[in-house]
Amino acid sequence: MRQILLSHGGGGKETQKLIKDLFFKYFSNPILEKMEDSAVLEINSKIAFTTDSFTVYPIFFKGGDIGKLAIAGTVNDLTVMGAKPLYLSCSFIIEEGFPIEYLEKILTSMSKEMEKSQVKIVTGDTKIVPKGFADGIFINTTGIGKVIYEGISAQNLEEGDCIVISGTVGDHGACIMAQREGMEMDSNIESDCESLWDMVEKVINSGVKIKAMRDPTRGGLSAVLNEWALSSNVEIEVEEDKIPVKPEVQGLCELLGFEPYTLANEGKIVFCVDKKDVEKLLTVLKNHQKGKDATFIGKVISKGKPVVILKSPYGTRRVMEFPSGELLPRIC
Amino acid sequence: MSKVDFLKDFRDSKRIKAISEIIYKEADRSINIMEICGGHTHTIMKYGLSQILPPFINFIHGPGCPVCVMPKERIDHAISLVQDEKNILVVLGDMIRVPGSESSLAKERAKGKNVKVIYSPFDAIKIAKENPQKNVIYFAIGFETTTPMTASLVNFTIKDQIKNLFFHVNHVLVPPPIRAIMDSKEAKIDAFIGPSHVSVITGAKIYDDIVKSYGTPVVVSGFEPVDVMESILRIVRQFKERRREVEIQYTRAVNFEGNVKAQQLIDKYFTTRENFRWRGIGDIPYSGLKLKEEFSYLDAEIVFRDILPSKQVDDHKLCICGDILKGIAKPYDCKVFAKACTPENPLGACMVSSEGACAAYYKYGKLELTL
Numbered sequence: 001m002r003q004i005l006l007s008h009g010g011g012g013k014e015t016q017k018l019i020k021d022l023f024f025k026y027f028s029n030p031i032l033e034k035m036e037d038s039a040v041l042e043i044n045s046k047i048a049f050t051t052d053s054f055t056v057y058p059i060f061f062k063g064g065d066i067g068k069l070a071i072a073g074t075v076n077d078l079t080v081m082g083a084k085p086l087y088l089s090c091s092f093i094i095e096e097g098f099p100i101e102y103l104e105k106i107l108t109s110m111s112k113e114m115e116k117s118q119v120k121i122v123t124g125d126t127k128i129v130p131k132g133f134a135d136g137i138f139i140n141t142t143g144i145g146k147v148i149y150e151g152i153s154a155q156n157l158e159e160g161d162c163i164v165i166s167g168t169v170g171d172h173g174a175c176i177m178a179q180r181e182g183m184e185m186d187s188n189i190e191s192d193c194e195s196l197w198d199m200v201e202k203v204i205n206s207g208v209k210i211k212a213m214r215d216p217t218r219g220g221l222s223a224v225l226n227e228w229a230l231s232s233n234v235e236i237e238v239e240e241d242k243i244p245v246k247p248e249v250q251g252l253c254e255l256l257g258f259e260p261y262t263l264a265n266e267g268k269i270v271f272c273v274d275k276k277d278v279e280k281l282l283t284v285l286k287n288h289q290k291g292k293d294a295t296f297i298g299k300v301i302s303k304g305k306p307v308v309i310l311k312s313p314y315g316t317r318r319v320m321e322f323p324s325g326e327l328l329p330r331i332c
Numbered sequence: 333m334s335k336v337d338f339l340k341d342f343r344d345s346k347r348i349k350a351i352s353e354i355i356y357k358e359a360d361r362s363i364n365i366m367e368i369c370g371g372h373t374h375t376i377m378k379y380g381l382s383q384i385l386p387p388f389i390n391f392i393h394g395p396g397c398p399v400c401v402m403p404k405e406r407i408d409h410a411i412s413l414v415q416d417e418k419n420i421l422v423v424l425g426d427m428i429r430v431p432g433s434e435s436s437l438a439k440e441r442a443k444g445k446n447v448k449v450i451y452s453p454f455d456a457i458k459i460a461k462e463n464p465q466k467n468v469i470y471f472a473i474g475f476e477t478t479t480p481m482t483a484s485l486v487n488f489t490i491k492d493q494i495k496n497l498f499f500h501v502n503h504v505l506v507p508p509p510i511r512a513i514m515d516s517k518e519a520k521i522d523a524f525i526g527p528s529h530v531s532v533i534t535g536a537k538i539y540d541d542i543v544k545s546y547g548t549p550v551v552v553s554g555f556e557p558v559d560v561m562e563s564i565l566r567i568v569r570q571f572k573e574r575r576r577e578v579e580i581q582y583t584r585a586v587n588f589e590g591n592v593k594a595q596q597l598i599d600k601y602f603t604t605r606e607n608f609r610w611r612g613i614g615d616i617p618y619s620g621l622k623l624k625e626e627f628s629y630l631d632a633e634i635v636f637r638d639i640l641p642s643k644q645v646d647d648h649k650l651c652i653c654g655d656i657l658k659g660i661a662k663p664y665d666c667k668v669f670a671k672a673c674t675p676e677n678p679l680g681a682c683m684v685s686s687e688g689a690c691a692a693y694y695k696y697g698k699l700e701l702t703l
Contacts, residue, residue: 313345316380318696
């Protein structure tokens with residue numbers, strides 16, 4: 001099997017060959033192919049700008065791989081700021097000896113994922129490190145998006161506002177956990193890893209007023225709601241039995257003692273909207289394939305005390321805590 | 333009859349509410365119930381069961397968390413073992429976070445020492461076979477529930493003639509600490525909720541003597557909220573009807589005799605120690621297990637005795653885990669709870685394990701603190 005060698009990162013002939021034969025094959029576009037020291041972009045509007053590094057292990061998992069995640073993750077970070085994703089940078093850190101076949105598989109899925117939201121990689125870099133200095137492959141992507149919807153903020157929550165989640169929680173975290181080394185578990189849990197711009201664009205175009213919007217990645221639903229409660233100084237009450245969870249994800253959580261709402265998602269969005277917009281939001285989401293399991297899960301019930309409460313169907317209440325401690329190393 | 337759903341049916345809100353109403357109707361006296369197992373503490377806190385029970389039903393959290401009751405010197409043993417590069421220590425779950433006198437296994441692992449966390453005891457065999465030049469030491473913990481797995485691992489090690497797998501045995505028993513707590517008379521306990529998984533192995537019979545000696549009802553209970561609520565109702569009824577007996581609520585997996593095969597396997601390889609020092613509670617005679625003498629060539633405490641420290645180490649001065657494990661204090665009574673002692677930075681054992689009472693209060697009970 002052909003492998004990545006240190007010479008591929010030396011800046012000479014081998015580097016050029018790797019770029020032209022492999023990266024251009026999957027990422028080709030006029031800006032990238034100019035091969036200048038930086039990409040020159042023209043955007044006549046407010047822009048959103050974000051960066052994220054991806055170190056997930058295993059690099060290939062059910063429902064995706066590190067490449068798909070590197071695109072979807074950054075696209076979604078732009079998306080939740082109301083920005084249409086336009087351009088990405090992409091840096092690879094690859095360990096010597098990494099199979100080129102794997103790299104090609106990763107590039108293929110990156111290219112496919114970019115098509116979904118019409119985003120382009122316009123600049124990039126590759127570093128090869130000696131064996132043992134990295135674990136296979138790490139990817140960083142940085143993204144620029146054009147802000148088409150302004151005013152989204154974690155500080156916007158007010159009494160009476162409603163919380164909606166676009167689908168089942170914990171799929172990505174549970175998928176990675178089940179496939180981790182040592183678990184040897186036969187599991188059909190698929191990651192929900194997915195770019196969500198097309199779904200959110202529909203919500204924006206529908207006229208629903210989005211007060212806050214977040215993709216609940218590491219820390220899951222619980223981290224997002226706790227951050228909102230803190231930023232807006234409000235109490236959020238969530239009805240525990242309304243949080244959508246796939247039975248197989250719940251099963252894994254039972255086995256390992258986790259709560260699905262602290263596990264990572266890579267293809268979900270939490271919305272906060274005014275009460276009058278809830279029905280419309282749910283209709284738009286449910287009409288979209290990625291939002292078919294969208295559910296209204298809770299409300300902002302008072303001001304002045306930043307806390308998230310889980311309410312049981314039999315009337316007891318408890319705190320939905322901020323996740324902490326070592327849960328899942330390197331899940332994204 | 334429709335099929336029973338082992339999750340949904342036992343978390344069903346209608347059933348929980350209905351049992352709550354019956355308890356309100358029938359309960360006529362204050363009852364201090366010790367739930368022995370950390371799993372039950374979690375169910376009570378997670379599902380907020382105290383909020384739907386009469387205020388005079390009081391829970392006292394027991395010593396049934398194997399990680400919590402492990403004294404620091406046992407952790408120091410594990411840490412000493414991994415200082416030698418030839419040794420690989422294999423351990424389950426959150427044991428790696430428990431602080432010993434100066435370090436924890438997690439910190440040692442970060443330093444590059446050979447500490448491996450596994451999900452199934454049998455993974456130890458794979459590790460031993462993959463590392464024939466190393467000594468692989470399985471740090472065995474747990475109550476009667478997990479002992480058969482260790483016994484089975486010992487069995488396999490002998491049969492398969494694996495020469496490089498050793499056992500550091502920290503298995504403990506449920507009835508001795510209950511007797512120690514009752515005999516000390518420090519905590520006022522009227523009844524017990526018995527851990528179900530222990531009784532899957534031992535049967536409910538192990539509590540017969542407890543009921544006879546102390547006149548306290550024992551109900552062996554499942555871990556779902558409906559299970560715990562029903563067990564409380566059964567305790568209430570025993571008092572009302574002036575009965576004192578062992579009852580099995582968790583009939584879907586527990587009977588009186590238990591798993592006899594598993595018991596035989598345990599008896600084949602293990603015998604009781606003359607003494608085991610419990611964190612917080614102190615010395616309890618015949619409360620722990622060790623390998624029988626004929627298998628001492630597998631016993632890490634004997635094979636590696638030259639490098640194992642023998643010093644006893646006490647808990648942090650401000651930590652009241654001992655009192656919590658004995659049932660005479662609650663986590664909120666502790667001065668350092670949620671301040672100097674948190675799950676991220678645990679001072680005491682009850683905060684370390686996710687099954688510990690302090691961890692449960694920290695995780696689910698903050699509501700009471702914030703209101």
